[in-house]
Amino acid sequence: MGKVEGGMKCVKYLLFVFNFIFWLMGSFVLAVGLWLRFDPETVSLLSGDKAPDTFFIGVYILIGAGGLVMLVGFFGCCGAVRESQCLLGSFFACLLIIFGSEVAAGVFGFLNKDRIIQDVQNFYAKTYNENSNGTLILSYQKVLNCCGTIENQCPDAEKDTKDCETGIKDFFNSKLFIVGYVGIGIAGVMIIGMIFSMVLCCAIRNSREVI
Secondary structure, rough: OOOOOOHHHHHHHHHHHHHHHHHHHHHHEEEEEEHHOOOEEEEEEHHOOOOOHHHHHHHHHHHHHHHHEEEHHHHHHHHHOOOOOHHHHHHHHHHHHHHHHHHHHHHHHHHHHHHHHHHHHHHHHHHHHHHOHHHHHHHHHHHEEEEEOOOOOOOOOOOOEHHHHHHHHHHHHHHHHHHHHHHHHHHHHHHHHHHHHHHHHHHHHHHHHOO
C-alpha cells in the first residue's frame, strides 16, 4: 500500500492529533450531558409524575452525540495511523451524523427555550395551587431560593425573595444555554475534522494510483 509523503504526511499526523482532541471533546460533551441529566437540582424539579420532559430531550441528544463522538474519535485515530480509506470514510460519514445531532441539540436548546421554561412554570403553578406545602413545591423553593408564584406570592416571604416562576426562568435559561452552546460549538469543530479527513482520503487514493 502506498504511503502518503511530504505535506500529506503532516496532514495525517494533524488528523491523528485532531481525533485525539475530538475524543477528549466527546468525553466532555458526554460528561456535560450526564451532569445535566443527573444533576440533583434539575432532577428534583422535574421528578413529578406529570412533570414536563421536554428539557431532557435535548440532554439525551447531547449524551448520545457525546458517546458517538468518543467512538468516532477512536476510529478516526486508527484510520489516520493506518491510512485506511475505509476507516476514514466511515469516520467522515459518522461525523456528518454527529454534526446533525449536535446542531439539532443546539438548535433545540435555543428555539425551545421559552417553551420549556413555560411548561415548567405551568407545571409548578398547577402543583402549587393544588398543594402549596407539597414535597415538590418545597424542593422548588429550596433549590431556586424562591416562594410562591407571580399571582400568588407567599405572604410570609422575605422582602427580596423572588417568586418561583422567575426562579424557574433563570435556572433553566442557564441550563439550556449550556446545551445550545456545547452542541453548536462541537459542531463547528467537526467541520475541521471533515476537511482533514477528506484531504487525507484524497491523498491516500492518489498515492495508491501512483503505486
